[in-house]
Amino acid sequence: MKCVKPLLLASAIAACVCVQADELNKVIQSSDKINQLATGSQKKIDGMVDSMQTRLQQYKTLNKEIDGLEIYNSQLNKQVNNQLAELDSLAQSMDQVAVIERQITPLMLRMINGLEQFVQLDVPFLAKERSDRVASLKSMMDRADIASSEKFRRVLEAYQVEVDYGRTIEAYTSLLDVNGVEREVDFLRVGRLDLIYLTRDGKLAGIWNNQTKAFDPLPDSNISQINKALRIARKQLAPDMLTLPVQAAE
Structure with a gap:
């Protein structure tokens, strides 16, 4: 009978320890749940912060775009006003x-x-x-x-x-009535000062007389200079001094 009390005491202590262990486990489990909830909440907070940062950046970007659009619209308004002014000017010009x-x-x-x-x-x-x-x-x-x-x-x-x-020299070939016979001749035009012809055989030459409206015959002494002038006009010779007859102006 003397040994019963210690056994009862040990059983009570064991039962108390079990109760405390259960309570501690509950506390630990509750702490884990709290930690999990805190972690989830932190993630939500981090997500909200990131979202706010992103939206803030988007807001700043949009503000810059708006500023740029305002400047662009202002420039367009100036161009439109100028075009309207030009249209008014064109309308007056058309009249x-x-x-x-x-x-x-x-x-x-x-x-x-x-x-x-x-x-x-x-x-x-x-x-x-x-x-x-x-x-x-x-x-x-x-x-x-x-x-x-x-x-x-x-x-x-x-x-x-x-x-x-009036300021060029020219040579060209055409037909001309020479002494009653139509012949092919070379014409030499020196500005509007002279119009001279030379037959293709180089034997007959004449100069236009604007007073009589006809060609006057030229002496044979002019033929060599006329030939030279024709070659210069055709760019077959370099420009050079010429001695040609000139009709005196009245």
Whole structure:
């Protein structure tokens, strides 16, 4: 009977230890759950922080784009305003063009008639070519498919050709009535100063007399210089001094 108490005490202690162990396990389990929840919460917080950083960066980027678009729109507004001003100017110009076009047509007709009279009264070099040019201009004026600007350009071009004749030397071959016989001759044009012919056999030469509207015969002493001038005009000889007859102007 004396041994029963120690056994009971040991059993009680063991039972108490078991109870404490169970409670400790529960505490440990609860701590693990808390740690897991804390870890999950931290992950959520980290995710939210990352998301906020990303959105903040996107916000800053969008602000920069907005600033750039505002500058771009401001520049576009300036360009649009300039284009509107140009449109107004063009509209005014178009109204003026209509007036100018009504005035330019009579001017061109007068210019063509003046050119025709000039060719008829001028030294008769390249007569067919020049008369055909005038005829072409007259025909052009009746055409509706050619703009007035193009017509005016061609009239000015014809005038420029005539101006160039006065400062160039030229040699060309054509037919001419010489002493009642049509012969092939070489013509020498020196500006508008001289129009001289030389027969192909080199025996007869003449110079245009604008007063009599006919060719006057030249002596044989001029033939060598005329030949030389023809070769210079054809670029067969280098430019050199020439002694040629000149019709005196009145």
